[in-house]
Amino acid sequence: AQSVTQLDSHVSVSEGTPVLLRCNYSSSYSPSLFWYVQHPNKGLQLLLKYTSAATLVKGINGFEAEFKKSETSFHLTKPSAHMSDAAEYFCVVRTNTGNQFYFGTGTSLTVIP
Amino acid sequence: EAQVTQNPRYLITVTGKKLTVTCSQNMNHEYMSWYRQDPGLGLRQIYYSMNVEVTDKGDVPEGYKVSRKEKRNFPLILESPSPNQTSLYFCASSKRLAGGPGTGELFFGEGSRLTVL
Numbered sequence: 607a608q609s610v611t612q613l614d615s616h617v618s619v620s621e622g623t624p625v626l627l628r629c630n631y632s633s634s635y636s637p638s639l640f641w642y643v644q645h646p647n648k649g650l651q652l653l654l655k656y657t658s659a660a661t662l663v664k665g666i667n668g669f670e671a672e673f674k675k676s677e678t679s680f681h682l683t684k685p686s687a688h689m690s691d692a693a694e695y696f697c698v699v700r701t702n703t704g705n706q707f708y709f710g711t712g713t714s715l716t717v718i719p
Numbered sequence: 720e721a722q723v724t725q726n727p728r729y730l731i732t733v734t735g736k737k738l739t740v741t742c743s744q745n746m747n748h749e750y751m752s753w754y755r756q757d758p759g760l761g762l763r764q765i766y767y768s769m770n771v772e773v774t775d776k777g778d779v780p781e782g783y784k785v786s787r788k789e790k791r792n793f794p795l796i797l798e799s800p801s802p803n804q805t806s807l808y809f810c811a812s813s814k815r816l817a818g819g820p821g822t823g824e825l826f827f828g829e830g831s832r833l834t835v836l
Binding site: 615640642647648649650651652655696698705706707708709710711712 | 723752754759760761762763764767769775777809811824825826827828829830
């Protein structure tokens with residue numbers, strides 16, 4: 607069985623400070639992992655993906671994530687938060703058969719000016 | 720422009736009145752799926768389709784139907800909507816890699832906000 611746990615439902619940071627959004631996954635196989643961002647009243651946009659190549663994955667808008675198999679984690683980071691980063695973030699795992707995607711419950715990021 | 724298009728974007732209906740939410744993609748993707756998003760629950764998969772005429776249930780299929788007669792279209796049908804189906808719905812598509820597990824990402828539509836009174 608595969609599942610995703612986002613450890614924080616809300617994260618608040620000051621503009622210019624680092625962002626850390628935590629995600630743990632459960633998978634019987636080496637998974638495909640993704641981070642998506644959702645701005646208010648918008649669809650979901652891909653930030654980055656891990657598909658068993660490099661463990662440190664760089665995405666759009668300065669975000670990156672590190673796949674740590676020993677910790678079953680795929681945390682999302684950004685060195686310096688911008689006001690435009692305020693949004694909902696979802697960690698997603700795709701099953702090894704490719705049939706299904708499992709979403710975390712989301713982390714709402716607030717950026718304080 | 721590569722995109723997934725859903726219609727309608729907003730709909731208010733009454734209990735029991737059949738409705739269809741259309742979804743179309745122009746990327747020649749094999750895989751398509753429907754999700755509902757509810758506060759505190761993230762996105763949950765309703766149905767998915769690996770290719771034309773191949774559909775399967777996701778985690779929350781009760782009260783929904785789908786069909787995949789053409790590769791580009793994947794409509795979601797609510798035969799008799801109920802208030803607990805009030806939600807934000809997303810259609811998504813993905814390329815399925817031939818001969819192996821899919822590792823491609825999902826491309827999402829803009830969402831359809833449905834209210835059932």
